[in-house]
Structures are given as C-alpha cells and as structure tokens.
Amino acid sequence: MYDIVTFSYLLFPLCLLFLGNKKTDxxxxxxxxxxxxxxCFLFFxxxxxxxxxxxxQTFYTFFEYIVFTSIFWTILKTKRIRQFMVIASVxxxxxxxxYVFGGHVKRLDSIPIGIETILILIYIISFFFTVSRGSEPxxxxxxxxxxxxxxxxxxxxxxxxxxxxNLSQAEIKAFGELTYVAEILKNILxxxxxxxxxxxxxxxxxxxxxxVPFLDMI
Amino acid sequence: MFFLQTNGPSVSTVLLLGTxxxxxxxxxxxxxxxxxxxxxxxxQNRIAQMEQEQQKILLNASIKLQExxxxxxxxxxxxxxxxxxxxxxxxxxxxxxxxxxxxQLQAIFQARQIIDDTIQLVRNISHSLMPPxxxxxxxxxxxxxxxxxxxxxxTINASSRFHEYKERLKEEKELVIFRxxxxxxxxxxxxxxxxxxxxxxxxxADKFYLRIHHDGRGIIQSDFDKLNKSNVGLGLKNISSRMxxxxxxxxxxxxxxxxxxxxxxxxxxxxxxx
Numbered sequence: 001m002y003d004i005v006t007f008s009y010l011l012f013p014l015c016l017l018f019l020g021n022k023k024t025d026x027x028x029x030x031x032x033x034x035x036x037x038x039x040c041f042l043f044f045x046x047x048x049x050x051x052x053x054x055x056x057q058t059f060y061t062f063f064e065y066i067v068f069t070s071i072f073w074t075i076l077k078t079k080r081i082r083q084f085m086v087i088a089s090v091x092x093x094x095x096x097x098x099y100v101f102g103g104h105v106k107r108l109d110s111i112p113i114g115i116e117t118i119l120i121l122i123y124i125i126s127f128f129f130t131v132s133r134g135s136e137p138x139x140x141x142x143x144x145x146x147x148x149x150x151x152x153x154x155x156x157x158x159x160x161x162x163x164x165x166n167l168s169q170a171e172i173k174a175f176g177e178l179t180y181v182a183e184i185l186k187n188i189l190x191x192x193x194x195x196x197x198x199x200x201x202x203x204x205x206x207x208x209x210x211x212v213p214f215l216d217m218i
Numbered sequence: 219m220f221f222l223q224t225n226g227p228s229v230s231t232v233l234l235l236g237t238x239x240x241x242x243x244x245x246x247x248x249x250x251x252x253x254x255x256x257x258x259x260x261x262q263n264r265i266a267q268m269e270q271e272q273q274k275i276l277l278n279a280s281i282k283l284q285e286x287x288x289x290x291x292x293x294x295x296x297x298x299x300x301x302x303x304x305x306x307x308x309x310x311x312x313x314x315x316x317x318x319x320x321x322q323l324q325a326i327f328q329a330r331q332i333i334d335d336t337i338q339l340v341r342n343i344s345h346s347l348m349p350p351x352x353x354x355x356x357x358x359x360x361x362x363x364x365x366x367x368x369x370x371x372x373t374i375n376a377s378s379r380f381h382e383y384k385e386r387l388k389e390e391k392e393l394v395i396f397r398x399x400x401x402x403x404x405x406x407x408x409x410x411x412x413x414x415x416x417x418x419x420x421x422x423a424d425k426f427y428l429r430i431h432h433d434g435r436g437i438i439q440s441d442f443d444k445l446n447k448s449n450v451g452l453g454l455k456n457i458s459s460r461m462x463x464x465x466x467x468x469x470x471x472x473x474x475x476x477x478x479x480x481x482x483x484x485x486x487x488x489x490x491x492x
Contacts, residue, residue: 159236
C-alpha cells in the first residue's frame with residue numbers, strides 16, 4: 001500500500017504529459033513539482049537515518065503546507081485573506097523551527113500537522129465561500145476538486161497524526177492503511193483537478209482567433 | 219490537541235470515531251455546498267428570466283405606443299389635412315378662368331383660408347410631435363406652456379413652478395422628462411377627475427426633482443408596479459422605459475393627509491448644459 005501511495009504522486013506529471021497542455025503555468029508547475037518531490041521523499045524515507053527523520057518530517061509538513069497554500073494563493077485574491085496567509089505562514093514556519101529544534105518531535109511532528117490542517121481548512125472554507133457566490137457550478141472549478149482531495153486527506157489522517165505518539169506499532173500499521181487510502185484518493189482528485197484545469201485553458205486558447213477572419217484573403 | 223493525547227485502549231476508539239466523524243463532516247459539507255449553490259443558481263436564473271420577460275413587455279409596449287402614435291399622425295393627416303387640401307383644390311380648378319372676377323376672387327380667398335387652416339393644422343401636428351418651445355427655451359418654458367394651455371381650457375386648474383432651474387438638463391433628458399410629464403398629465407386628465415394639478419421642481423444634493431400633485435383618483439407605487447407587469451397600462455410602461463433611459467426613478471404615493479396624490483420624478487443632475 002505504501003508503494004502505491006508513493007507512485008500515485010506520479011499521476012500529476014503523467015497527467016500533464018498526456019493531456020496535451022504543455023503550458024508552464026503556476027498550477028501545472030506546482031503540482032508536478034509536488035508530485036515528483038513527494039515521490040522521492042516517500043521512496044527514500046525508509047532509508048533516512050533515524051536522527052534526521054524529525055527534520056525530514058518537518059520539511060515534508062512545511063513543503064506540503066506551502067504547496068497547498070500556494071494553490072489557494074492563486075485562487076483567493078482578497079487582500080485580507082492573502083495577508084492572513086502570509087502572517088499565518090510566517091508564524092507556522094517559526095513554530096515549526098521552535099518545535100523541531102526544541103527537541104519536541106518524538107516520533108512525528110503531530111502538533112505542526114494539526115496546525116497545518118487547521119490553516120488549510122480555513123483557506124478551503126474561504127475558497128468555498130468565494131466560489132459558492134459565483135454563477136458557475138462549483139464542481140466546474142478545478143480548485144473544488146483540489147479542496148475535496150485535501151479535505152478527504154486531512155480528514156482521514158488528522159486524528160491518526162494527532163494521536164500518533166500514543167499508538168503502538170501494530171495500531172500504527174493498521175490505521176496507517178486508512179491514511180494511505182485517503183492519500184491515494186487525494187492524488188486521484190488532484191489529477192481530476194489538473195484535467196479540468198487543462199481542458200478549460202485548452203478551450204480558452206481554442207476560442208482566441210489567430211487572425212481576423214476574411215481580411216487576409218487575397 | 220493536548221487533551222487528545224491520552225493513553226490506554228480508548229485511543230484507537232477515539233481515532234476511529236474521530237476519523238469517521240471527520241469523513242462524515244467533509245462529505246456533508248461538500249453535499250451541502252453543492253445543493254446550496256444549485257439553489258442559488260436556480261434562483262439567479264429565475265430572476266434573469268423574469269427580468270428578460272419584463273424587458274420584453276416594456277419593449278412591446280414601446281413598439282405598440284410608437285405604432286399608435288403613427289396611426290394617430292396618419293389619421294390626423296388623412297382625416298383633417300387631406301380633406302382640407304382637397305377642398306382647396308376644388309376652389310382652384312381650371313373652370314375658374316371662365317368665371318367672373320368676383321367669383322374668382324371669392325374662390326381664391328376661400329382657398330387661401332383653407333390653406334391657412336391646413337398650415338395651422340400641420341403646425342399643431344408638428345408641435346405635438348416636438349414642441350419648439352422645449353428645444354429653444356428648455357423644459358421649464360415647455361412645461362409652463364403646457365400647463366397654461368391646460369389651465370386655459372377652463373376645465374382644470376393647472377399650475378407649475380420651477381424653483382431652481384438655472385442650468386438646463388441635456389436636451390435628450392429634457393425631451394424624455396417632458397414626455398413623461400405629458401403622459402402623466404394625460405392620464406390625470408383622462409382618469410382622475412381632479413380639480414387641480416400642480417407641478418413643482420427643485421434640486422437637492424445633486425438630484426433633480428419634479429413633483430406633480432393632484433386631488434383626483436390616483437395610483438400608488440404598488441398599483442404602478444402591478445400595471446407595469448400586466449398587459450394593460452401601455453402609457454405607464456412607456457414611462458417606466460423612459461425613466462430607465464435617464465437613470466431616474468418615479469414614485470407614486472398618496473399624501474399623508476390623504477387628500478391628494480403625488481408623483482415624484484427623481485434623476486441625477488447633469489453637468490451644466492452647454
């Protein structure tokens with residue numbers, strides 16, 4: 001199951017390769033980078049020395065937070081929410097540094113993960129509030145599928161990560177499978193979002209005429 | 219989060235219940251969001267449809283009124299001007315040269331009189347289409363003129379007073395307002411059975427106000443809105459369209475003392491007329 005999760009992150013660069021939209025825009029670059037880095041991280045996680053795992057976990061948590069935040073940054077254009085994002089990110093990073101270098105990470109950085117979950121939930125709620133007032137059905141928006149994916153992922157793994165310190169190895173192995181399912185679902189929904197995004201930008205490109213018709217006839 | 223860090227066999231229960239709860243919450247939020255947005259979109263579509271229907275009704279009313287105006291014009295020319303000119307022609311036929319001088323002179327004078335009457339008739343038709351007073355002297359003069367004519371008929375006491383009209387509105391706006399006032403006055407004369415009509419004008423906080431008072435049978439805003447949506451009340455629909463054109467508002471109400479009705483026209487003031 002762990003291997004399936006690891007390689008499910010390659011869905012994003014594969015989607016981009018086969019969908020035909022080779023534009024290097026923010027979302028495509030972000031998700032491709034996210035997919036490749038997560039694949040590498042999960043692939044090499046088991047071979048990381050034990051004394052360095054806390055740093056790698058902190059890095060992974062912050063990297064995931066930054067990826068999700070950058071996606072919502074491009075969607076939420078209100079000044080207030082953007083200011084909140086910047087302040088929250090700075091404070092979150094500072095807290096993470098304190099948490100990891102203060103030796104608080106025992107088996108997993110549970111508290112930073114919990115804070116990350118809450119912050120991302122706030123961004124998702126702001127996005128839902130913004131888009132629900134629009135004139136298009138919400139499920140036509142690519143960010144809706146990204147939000148649903150994140151919600152399923154965070155919802156399915158929140159309690160697991162929070163209670164991680166108190167779980168036995170057997171419990172971790174058993175309940176960890178649930179989080180893998182949530183993670184795979186998240187990656188599938190991210191791929192759906194990428195597909196919707198590519199289709200919309202392809203249709204938008206198709207509509208633009210290259211030249212004014214009927215005036216270039218000799 | 220610190221309170222959740224408990225030991226013992228309840229940890230897995232907490233985890234399972236918590237995860238299940240989160241998943242149920244997520245699914246509920248998504249379903250609620252989709253259903254809520256669907257309801258909002260349906261409502262917005264309905265509003266857009268109703269607006270479109272209303273636009274159609276107003277457009278049809280506008281076209282109908284235009285046709286009625288053309289028919290009236292055609293009738294005036296055909297029934298009045300036509301016979302007059304035909305009569306004048308009768309007096310000026312070829313046999314006149316065989317008549318004696320006195321008969322000839324009489325025929326010429328008769329023809330001239332008829333032609334004069336025809337000229338006056340055509341002038342009246344032209345004035346009713348576009349009063350020259352409005353173009354040359356402005357809204358105040360045109361309305362004062364109109365009210366004087368009404369008062370002069372002796373059937374009703376009509377007066378008007380402009381308190382602050384040093385700077386004229388744009389020509390197009392003046393014409394629209396004049397037509398609206400004309401239509402309102404016509405309706406009052408036809409339907410209200412009032413003994414007086416009084417018009418006042420003033421300016422307040424960058425808005426131009428015209429108010430018409432009368433003591434007959436009138437309508438209030440809800441009646442106006444109802445008639446606008448129905449198939450009758452062509453003139454009122456026209457008023458509505460014209461007010462929309464000048465980005466103005468019209469309000470029908472009964473005075474607090476319940477003795478007379480008032481119609482208030484409000485529109486944004488222009489830059490000074492050039």
